Amino acid sequence: MSEAKFRGAHDLPPCSISVTHELTKTGNWRNSKPVFHKEKCIQCGICWKVCPNACIKLGEYPEWDMDYCKGCAVCAEECPKDAIEMEDERVMV
Amino acid sequence: MSTVKVITGNHAASFGARDSRAEVIAAYPITPQTQIVELLSEFCADGTLKAKFIKVESEHSAMAACIGASAAGVRAYTATSAHGLALMHEMLHWAANGRHPVVMANVNRAMGPPWSIWTDQNDSLAQRDTGWLQFYCESNQEVYDTTMIAFKACEQVLLPGMLVLDAFILSHTYEPVEMPDQELIDEFLPPFDPPYKMDLDDARAFGALTTPEWYMELRYLIQEAHEKALVTVREVEKEFGETFGRYYGTLELYRCDDAEEVILIAGSTASTAKDAVDIMRKGGRKIGLARIKLFRPFPNEEIRDIASRVNKMIVIDRNVSFGNQGIFFNEIKASLYSAKNRPPVYGFVAGLGGRDMKIDDITGIVEQADTCDIEEILWWGVKL
Numbered sequence: 001m002s003e004a005k006f007r008g009a010h011d012l013p014p015c016s017i018s019v020t021h022e023l024t025k026t027g028n029w030r031n032s033k034p035v036f037h038k039e040k041c042i043q044c045g046i047c048w049k050v051c052p053n054a055c056i057k058l059g060e061y062p063e064w065d066m067d068y069c070k071g072c073a074v075c076a077e078e079c080p081k082d083a084i085e086m087e088d089e090r091v092m093v
Numbered sequence: 094m095s096t097v098k099v100i101t102g103n104h105a106a107s108f109g110a111r112d113s114r115a116e117v118i119a120a121y122p123i124t125p126q127t128q129i130v131e132l133l134s135e136f137c138a139d140g141t142l143k144a145k146f147i148k149v150e151s152e153h154s155a156m157a158a159c160i161g162a163s164a165a166g167v168r169a170y171t172a173t174s175a176h177g178l179a180l181m182h183e184m185l186h187w188a189a190n191g192r193h194p195v196v197m198a199n200v201n202r203a204m205g206p207p208w209s210i211w212t213d214q215n216d217s218l219a220q221r222d223t224g225w226l227q228f229y230c231e232s233n234q235e236v237y238d239t240t241m242i243a244f245k246a247c248e249q250v251l252l253p254g255m256l257v258l259d260a261f262i263l264s265h266t267y268e269p270v271e272m273p274d275q276e277l278i279d280e281f282l283p284p285f286d287p288p289y290k291m292d293l294d295d296a297r298a299f300g301a302l303t304t305p306e307w308y309m310e311l312r313y314l315i316q317e318a319h320e321k322a323l324v325t326v327r328e329v330e331k332e333f334g335e336t337f338g339r340y341y342g343t344l345e346l347y348r349c350d351d352a353e354e355v356i357l358i359a360g361s362t363a364s365t366a367k368d369a370v371d372i373m374r375k376g377g378r379k380i381g382l383a384r385i386k387l388f389r390p391f392p393n394e395e396i397r398d399i400a401s402r403v404n405k406m407i408v409i410d411r412n413v414s415f416g417n418q419g420i421f422f423n424e425i426k427a428s429l430y431s432a433k434n435r436p437p438v439y440g441f442v443a444g445l446g447g448r449d450m451k452i453d454d455i456t457g458i459v460e461q462a463d464t465c466d467i468e469e470i471l472w473w474g475v476k477l
Binding site for chain 2: 016026052053
């Protein structure tokens with residue numbers, strides 16, 4: 001969604017329904033990212049269900065929208081098969 | 094065929110929610126509201142109403158459940174009173190700011206301590222700035238009718254609405270209430286169909302974090318929706334009147350055509366005040382009454398219009414904003430400041446904690462306004 005779509009109040013939906021998070025790409029807040037191990041996945045969909053930012057897309061296997069994934073690790077925590085692992089993304093200077 | 098039942102104001106609210114086909118009802122009991130949800134739970138249990146009744150552990154949760162239901166695209170209803178409403182406060186903001194048109198009945202009950210179960214308006218007026226529409230009802234029939242008027246108007250502007258009825262004077266008093274044919278009601282109030290709802294096939298975050306760059310625009314949209322709501326409520330009231338033969342309006346005028354002075358009042362005391370107006374008219378006073386039905390959005394233009402035609406306004410508040418004055422008094426004066434014609438406005442605080450407001454009280458207030466100092470904050474009948 002391009003930011004040019006939003007010029008003023010009337011371009012917005014009536015409330016903050018994800019469209020406003022399209023204005024704020026929360027992915028750049030992330031400290032760690034989910035790493036997916038396909039061989040362990042049993043396609044239960046729990047990760048998709050628990051993602052608080054609705055940024056997991058459920059096809060045959062889950063896919064993360066890294067523009068919005070904040071790295072909260074709820075998916076990794078809830079995965080019953082440990083198919084999701086969090087990897088530190090911080091850059092040390 | 095319409096039916097007439099002799100019922101309490103509380104049950105008028107329950108039947109109003111039933112006939113509006115509420116789909117989710119979440120509530121917590123509190124006197125004097127309990128009978129509203131008690132009857133609704135019976136309707137849900139016996140299948141009269143196809144709705145999910147959610148029992149919750151507090152009013153805060155009741156409103157949260159209603160917000161969830163509304164976000165999922167269903168018609169949600171609850172009822173509360175006084176301390177229950179106060180406990181909901183956070184969720185009231187959430188409902189309005191999230192643009193969820195939940196409808197709620199609030200039975201006006203005085204806030205404690207001291208513990209009181211009787212009526213005054215401080216509970217609902219304390220929620221003035223939460224973004225809810227507020228409808229003050231005068232009779233049980235109006236409680237029933239306003240439930241569907243509120244649902245229809247609120248769903249059009251995507252704002253929640255609170256209909257308000259006085260504790261005991263309406264909530265526990267029996268009056269005949271006419272209930273129209275369900276088919277006609279369904280035609281008047283079609284199913285709720287919001288532009289956005291929780292949808293598993295199109296998962297979105299609701300209430301997502303919004304930076305200072307866009308927060309203010311979302312608030313502006315709510316202000317715009319309130320301004321639109323003033324027009325919408327009038328249109329819905331008009332359509333309701335044409336369909337069912339009962340019309341209330343946003344500021345109801347009673348014997349105001351040739352009035353030189355006018356009483357402004359909200360709630361069931363307006364009925365008593367109308368009788369007082371009739372008596373004072375017989376005595377030769379050219380007096381009328383303006384009943385504030387809609388408090389939010391506030392009918393500023395109508396207030397200015399009636400002000401331009403009279404020499405004196407007398408506001409009777411069954412509430413008080415401590416440290417200042419009666420809340421309607423305050424709002425009405427704010428409305429008039431930019432008006433060309435500003436008659437003197439006298440404010441009286443009266444009937445707090447359910448103290449009886451009889452005809453003699455109304456005529457007494459009007460007589461006192463003849464001689465009192467306009468700067469005074471007048472507490473009618475207080476023992477000093």
